[in-house]
Amino acid sequence: MTMRIHNTLSGKKETLQTLEPGHVKLYVCGITSYDYCHIGHARSALAFDMIVNYLKYRGYKVTYVRNFTDIDDKIIARAAEQQTSAEELAARFIREFYVDMDKLGINRPDIEPKATEHISEMIALIEELISKGKAYPSGNDVYYIVDSFPDYGKLSKRNVEDMQAGARISINEQKRNPLDFVLWKGSKPGEPTWESPWGPGRPGWHIECSAMSRKYLGETFDIHGGGQDLIFPHHENEIAQSEGVHGKAFANLWIHHGFVTIRDEKMSKSLGNFLTIRDILTHYHPEVLRFFIFSTHYRNPLDFSESAMQDATAGLERLYECVAAVDRLDPQKSDANSASIFTDNDRQLLESMESRFQQAMDNDFNTAQAQGIFFDTVKTINRICRALPAVPSASDVEFLKKCANNLRKLADIMGILREDAESFLAAGKNKMISEGGLDVNAIEALIAERNQCRSAKNWARSDEIRDLLLAQNIELKDGPNGTTWSVKGN
RNA sequence: GGCGGCGUAGCCAAGAGGUCAAGGCAGCGGUCUGCAAAACCGUUAUUCAUCGGUUCGACUCCGAUCGCCGCCUCCA
Incomplete structure (x- = not known):
């Protein structure tokens, strides 16, 4: 029996074949750390946690790399808003990320590289791209020449002509071609800056994954993963960069998971339907969230709702x-x-x-x-x-x-x-008790009274007590070893 | 507009060219119980958006139509 995994690149399920027998090298795109993580990030982390666990259960050795993007436009903008440095902000939300991940019981990847700690690797890669005629400096920036990579679009199944026709891409005078994307950005005053052959600046987004995956997993590795929204442009650009330099396959298998939606719409801040992991965990046990997330195949959209979470609670x-x-x-x-x-x-x-x-x-x-x-x-x-x-x-x-x-x-x-x-069941009950503001002593006194009535076969009063408690969502269970009670969900 | 995906019972959700279309929640009937609850047993889609085609045979493959979602700008 072999494992079959859907590969975004081929659009089909393929038998897992590793470069080294019994060893899976996996790279997953992690978060950009500028805010608290939402349920979508939880799904991503949980999906790959499950995948890694299963691969190990099946006897594979797994080298799991997941990066942190700790320098980028959003981080700089948010840091400015909060009157702090990009470095401090990114570090803070990485700490918060770990708080959430630990609560969810997610194992740490083997390697968690940060972009800012791999600037020299990125500069080296960009220099290789320039020397191969795949990139050009322009102004203070460096751009990738999309036309130099004939396979561009093979992951996202789109072609360059269509994209140019669709042209929703903003005009940038530094670019020779609107589809060219930035590898290195000259920095503006006050922004975080690193020295480079093209002057002070910072890396573009996509280059970090090409540079860091090469460093830790090699020029070709087994599986690359992330959310479906990363297929284009992020992963497409990674392929262009890495294969452009190495002239061989980048990742053999691409795994992309679906989104978490709310009322069937993708979560986003602009729609105001944004739920953080810690919001959820104040209401639900982490395993309930896990059970919910794994109740649907990882590639399908998953609609979050209270009732779905209650189903998950009941199932668990x-x-x-x-x-x-x-x-x-x-x-x-x-x-x-x-x-x-x-x-x-x-x-x-x-x-x-x-x-x-x-x-x-x-x-x-x-x-x-x-x-x-x-x-x-x-x-x-x-x-x-x-x-x-x-x-x-x-x-x-x-x-x-x-x-x-x-x-x-x-x-x-x-x-x-x-x-x-x-303990799990008791914890659930205690949570319901405290959330419902229930008085355990009063409940148990009523149950004691009812049991006296029951011994005396006073069914009228014992049923009355049961209904009284039921009105407070308390359900009684008369068993051979006495009466137990539980709190009903709403 | 281009590309990708989805449409299975009241709800959620698997499956897959061929005897019976998993499972969960909810519902109904029963066992148990003083009555209940829980648990258990049985039951709930002759049908898989619609219309065509391929096939001995399709829900599963192909085409068209309708509807929904996503990507095409940052995004898990």
Whole structure:
């Protein structure tokens, strides 16, 4: 069985083939650090976190590079607004980025290069481009000659003639051709500046990724990733730069994930539908966000809404409830001699979980299908647990625990079911209690009263109490070991 | 205008040229329960935007139409 991954370059799913056997070299475009990260950034980081986890699970060694763009127009503009330096602003939002990433439980990439720490590598690359006749200095800037690269447009599937006809590109007198893009920008007074053969200035955006990927992964590497909005012009320009210099393939496989939308529109500040990661995490557990994000294939748009998040909460709780029920089984209270209650079908279904999971994930990281497999598993486990006698067979208990652990192991690839099940469920309940301003003592006093009524078969009063609590979104569950309660979502 | 993508049940969302179109949420019937809740069992698309074509056979391939979204300027 091999892994198939959709390649933006070919527009098709392709079998993963690495340059070095068993080693994936991955470069992902990270953030421009000038503001807090939004859910779209979370999706990007989570998607590649999942991809890296899965590649490792499949036995690959992964070298994962993700850059920080810490010098650019937006950073300079924002720093000026806030009366601080570009350097300070960029460093601050990189720290804030890590706060969010850590909360989401995202593993750090192996290498996280910053643009400002690779100026000399970029200058070297630009000099190579000039010497090969692929770039020219003009004024204080240096531009890439798009016409010098015949494959320009191969990633975004557009051709140079169409783009020139479409000409929404602003006229820049420094450029020979409107499509030429900047490699090096002469700096204006007061802007951050580095010395270069073309005078003081700073790098253009695209050159950093060409320079840093070359340094850390080589001239050709396996996978390059990012959001769909980076396909053009960013990744197209990276290809032009790198292949223009090296004369060979840049990245073999391109992975682009879809956007997070709100009411079916792309999030953007101008539309005012911009939600930061920390906004979301004040309302939802990080694993709920992960579960939500992986409920749709990574290339499809994902529409954020309260109700979608509540569905995700319910789904994740269902998984945790199942795991918690298995955790509660006590091997000490099982019987080594009693017969198993599993049918062959049950056993077969549970034993095939991992291979079905792999089949889903091997098919372009189909996390949505993988989640479906988790639910199938949960359904079977729940059915068995329900049918278990008071003193179950020791081998059944052992098998159920093995299945639950296996479920945890696979769920961990998408970063869910990482917490102790009882604690997760209790935390959810406590959150609801505090958000609802509920008085636990009063609730439990009512439950005690109700249980007295129930013993006395005073059903009228006990139902009255239950309805009273239900009006506060509190649901009672009368079990063999007493009454438990939970808080309903709205 | 150019390019790319999407349109599957009330909602979300997989799938895929061929016996039954995953799964979740919601709904309905049942088991359990004093009644409930949870859990479980059963049930909910003869049909996959529309219209044509290819094929023994298409929801899956091709073409057209309609609708939605994205990129073409910074953007995850």
